[in-house]
Amino acid sequence: MVWRTGIFSAMTKEHREQLMALAHEVSFATGDRIFDEGATADRFWIIHTGTVSLDLRVPGRQPAVIESLGAGKLLGWSWLVPPYVWHLGAEAASPVRAYEFDAAAVRALCAEDPRLDHELCTYVSGVLARRLRAARVRLLDLYAPYGAGEVP
Template sequence: MVRTGAFGALTKKHQEQLMPLAREVSFAIDERIFNEGAKADRFWIIHTGTVALDVHVPGRRAAVIETLGAGELLGWSWLVPPHHWHLGAQATSPVRAYEFDAAAVSELCGKDPELRQELLAYVAAVIAGRLRSARVRLLDLYAPYGAGEVP
């Protein structure tokens, strides 16, 4: 049973409800997992390895916003209409992960409002953290020195 990272935010009962929906997948180093703007119909919990989240920058190479590792949620866009990826993702090392079909998880959440509430609270915290990371990284790359400092 997964007890740390993403599933650490869920009760044991809800972990046990979700895990039968998981399938184990792997990604090779440098494999593109998803692209910004594509349809988001699944998510992953990373078991081993690292994944870089990036944002498309016209005329430049994609800017890496954050690197995720074991126990972390990869993909939240499946939960928020219009269900398209807001960032891209690429394996930076060999990755093993639990993959979840968004429709199956949504159906389960429809039957269990407490599970839905736990997932929404966790994903909201993930989104907030990723937004902070994106802001800091983009300011590091493109703003004048000191522009990203917060008093």
């Protein structure tokens, strides 16, 4: 079940319930563009089913797929960091069902509850670090003279 994975497993039951009170379910068809790099990051999602591809624009080339996200994964972190602009793009790689959250409402909830804010910021910073590493490794694999492989 999605409650035992990803962000939900990192939160207390009370905070999970507070967050989910702000959620509504959405769906995306295969190929739907969920957000584009450089656009305003005013929401985020927790994937319930399906797969989303994260991509990065590369000048003069097709966007490079950096990572694929599945059930329980957080889609979007840019909503938490000013200036609230997407740093990557996202596209549904299969039919997707997700919980969508309004970023301003979640930030307001965090402002009222410092413990929730800490839980969420700690989790999102871990996601950010993993995605930055994935982007680095993927771009080196694609464009470095001899590929990069996984850096030990």
